[in-house]
Amino acid sequence: MVDIGVLSYGVGNVQSILHMLDALRVPSIRVEKPEQVAQCRRLILPGVGAFDEGMQKLRAGGWEDILKLAVLEEGKPLLGLCLGMQMLLENSEEGTQSGLGFIRGRVKALKGRAPQGLPLPHMGWNYVFKEKESPLIANLDENARFYFAHSFYAEPEESVTILSVEYGFRFTCGVQKDCIFGVQFHPERSHRFGMHLLKNFSVL
Amino acid sequence: MALQRLIPILLIENGRLVKTVRFRRPSYVGDPLNTLRIFNRLEVDEICFVDIGAARRRYPPPLSLIRELSAQAFMPISYGGGIASLDVAQTIVEYGVEKLIVGTNAFDSPTFVERLAGKIGSQSVVCAMDVKRNLWGRWTVYVQGAQRQTRLEVRDAIRWVQSAGAGEIILTDIQREGTWLGLNRDLLEYVLPVVTVPLVLHGGAHSGADVEAILAYPGVSGVAIGSLAVYQKKGGGVLIGYPTVQRTMVTFANPRP
Numbered sequence: 001m002v003d004i005g006v007l008s009y010g011v012g013n014v015q016s017i018l019h020m021l022d023a024l025r026v027p028s029i030r031v032e033k034p035e036q037v038a039q040c041r042r043l044i045l046p047g048v049g050a051f052d053e054g055m056q057k058l059r060a061g062g063w064e065d066i067l068k069l070a071v072l073e074e075g076k077p078l079l080g081l082c083l084g085m086q087m088l089l090e091n092s093e094e095g096t097q098s099g100l101g102f103i104r105g106r107v108k109a110l111k112g113r114a115p116q117g118l119p120l121p122h123m124g125w126n127y128v129f130k131e132k133e134s135p136l137i138a139n140l141d142e143n144a145r146f147y148f149a150h151s152f153y154a155e156p157e158e159s160v161t162i163l164s165v166e167y168g169f170r171f172t173c174g175v176q177k178d179c180i181f182g183v184q185f186h187p188e189r190s191h192r193f194g195m196h197l198l199k200n201f202s203v204l
Numbered sequence: 205m206a207l208q209r210l211i212p213i214l215l216i217e218n219g220r221l222v223k224t225v226r227f228r229r230p231s232y233v234g235d236p237l238n239t240l241r242i243f244n245r246l247e248v249d250e251i252c253f254v255d256i257g258a259a260r261r262r263y264p265p266p267l268s269l270i271r272e273l274s275a276q277a278f279m280p281i282s283y284g285g286g287i288a289s290l291d292v293a294q295t296i297v298e299y300g301v302e303k304l305i306v307g308t309n310a311f312d313s314p315t316f317v318e319r320l321a322g323k324i325g326s327q328s329v330v331c332a333m334d335v336k337r338n339l340w341g342r343w344t345v346y347v348q349g350a351q352r353q354t355r356l357e358v359r360d361a362i363r364w365v366q367s368a369g370a371g372e373i374i375l376t377d378i379q380r381e382g383t384w385l386g387l388n389r390d391l392l393e394y395v396l397p398v399v400t401v402p403l404v405l406h407g408g409a410h411s412g413a414d415v416e417a418i419l420a421y422p423g424v425s426g427v428a429i430g431s432l433a434v435y436q437k438k439g440g441g442v443l444i445g446y447p448t449v450q451r452t453m454v455t456f457a458n459p460r461p
Contacts, residue, residue: 123327
């Protein structure tokens, strides 16, 4: 068994995440096939790009059922990053595919909700607000900042929000529901703040 | 609003890290990957690699180096130099590079910025605008590592690349690059009224105080530093460093369409 498996299903910056885990000395592997999920204690679901493309790749690659089994039946910790977090929800304004549905709620566009004149996507470093205690963000620096790059945001319909961020308005950027975690930002591009979060995840 | 950024710009030539003065006389300063690891420890906001050899079209972008740099960066990364096709651009984006910087190709091929933005999204397209005053005092855009003058005046060029879909502009004062003479406030004040996308000023930074004075302008998203990031002082030895400066949330001076 390896501590963390990073799912390589066709979208997302797997190599950078593995590199940061390596710097943390967390044994981790690139998970190329759904069968390898069984060898991992915890899973990271990365993702960049469009919601439908991400979901289609998860489905076409045979990842969806294996993920559901591992997370919902076996209680294996899962961390979704960026699009990987958005796909934890039921659906998205960005597309027509259904999401994984681990968390009730919808992914919505910043456009039309953020005040006019604000550049979109939301791209750059931003501070986050702690909304609820969670082992994922335990002992996180008060001035923690993270790197964001997104046009859509998750709006959960259950009380799972652990972090929020302000860009024109306040919205969810971190969630936890049982063993399921997600963050909208990129810990692999957020220095020690990202490392802290990945380190926390590696011992869950 | 996102935070302002202080960005080391690192120049690559034939796989080695170099530093220039006014875009000339490249001096060896180290190895790109080793230097990146130091900047990881210094927790820089963002890092920018430009292959000046590729930019002058002597060779294509060094893809395997770019892939390794992207894998090892603990911060967002941008790359520029020799990005001449959408396929190469797509490959570099797939390595996880957040932003691609285009200059010569943007100005030589009038539809390139628009096509690139259509392919990878405006937020990932940065236009490098290297400028110099001509004989009549007009700020003029240069390409190919400041070797060739275009007919474009800087404000016109900014309006044009913004409408074509560039999501960010790095504005470099060629005459100050590598000189430690201080960032050019006159140039900044001249262009700010027409800027509607994130603007990063580059060229001549000599200190943290110099950088802070620029970040105090509303509408400035960041400052890029070259010599200040790789040398101990003017005329001094190589020392990788990152000044401590006060950053605030970016405020945008101009309404966006």
